[in-house]
Amino acid sequence: MADGPGKALLTVKRAAKFFGNKLVFKEISCEVRPGEILLVAGPNGAGKSTLMRIMAGLSKPSAGEVRLELEPEETAYLGHATFIYPGLTALENLRFWASMYGLSPDADELMALLKRVGLERAAEEKAGSFSRGMAQRLNLARIYQAEPRLIFLDEPGTGLDPASLKRLRGEITGLRDRGTAIVWISHHVTEDAALADTVLALGGRRVEYFGPASGFTPEGAC
Numbered sequence: 001m002a003d004g005p006g007k008a009l010l011t012v013k014r015a016a017k018f019f020g021n022k023l024v025f026k027e028i029s030c031e032v033r034p035g036e037i038l039l040v041a042g043p044n045g046a047g048k049s050t051l052m053r054i055m056a057g058l059s060k061p062s063a064g065e066v067r068l069e070l071e072p073e074e075t076a077y078l079g080h081a082t083f084i085y086p087g088l089t090a091l092e093n094l095r096f097w098a099s100m101y102g103l104s105p106d107a108d109e110l111m112a113l114l115k116r117v118g119l120e121r122a123a124e125e126k127a128g129s130f131s132r133g134m135a136q137r138l139n140l141a142r143i144y145q146a147e148p149r150l151i152f153l154d155e156p157g158t159g160l161d162p163a164s165l166k167r168l169r170g171e172i173t174g175l176r177d178r179g180t181a182i183v184w185i186s187h188h189v190t191e192d193a194a195l196a197d198t199v200l201a202l203g204g205r206r207v208e209y210f211g212p213a214s215g216f217t218p219e220g221a222c
């Protein structure tokens with residue numbers, strides 16, 4: 001295989017972002033490899049979502065370089081918006097997204113996906129009636145279904161109850177163990193840094209910490 005397991009799927013070199021003349025961050029460099037979790041931390045407004053959008057190719061850096069060694073369909077992005085069709089049931093939503101991904105799962109496979117997010121009992125309910133947390137879980141099922149090689153998760157724990165958060169953490173580490181690369185924005189830094197391989201902590205227009213998760217102390221981070 002040309003690209004061995006250690007080759008970076010995503011490389012960011014000296015990225016900076018301005019909105020008008022307002023600097024959000026500068027001099028950000030990092031890499032993400034298969035089977036690696038990069039946790040992006042920092043207070044509100046530090047630039048985490050902006051950086052993730054740049055990493056995912058949804059926005060351009062003002063300076064620096066971003067190299068994604070994957071086709072767009074090999075990546076998945078979970079942002080703040082949920083891509084849910086309210087008039088469709090949970091199952092119908094998954095079936096719709098499957099067709100978008102060129103997949104044709106059978107009913108058992110779709111139910112197995114709903115089980116992974118604890119929504120099996122809501123399979124036939126219209127997604128428009130879902131709570132925020134349920135909608136987020138359905139959105140996560142959409143991401144799992146695509147089996148991407150690199151996943152961008154912008155605060156995937158939003159709206160999740162403790163049991164769902166625990167399930168999410170299990171899924172994220174399970175995906176990592178199977179070779180998926182994950183960029184994960186989280187405000188639950190103490191718990192989530194313990195699951196990550198690398199931490200990038202942003203703050204005050206600069207990088208507060210970038211390195212192994214084992215060397216990261218979350219004091220002051222949020």
Ligand SMILES: Nc1ncnc2c1ncn2[C@@H]1O[C@H](COP(=O)(O)OP(=O)(O)OP(=O)(O)O)[C@@H](O)[C@H]1O
Pocket residue numbers: 019024042043044045046047048049050051
């Ligand atoms: N499209 C935009 N135009 C102008 N300013 C923007 C735009 N998007 C983000 N910003 C600004 O960039 C800064 C970083 O925003 P960003 O959403 O990346 O922060 P964040 O760390 O993800 O915050 P949070 O934890 O609240 O989600 C903020 O000051 C925000 O107002």
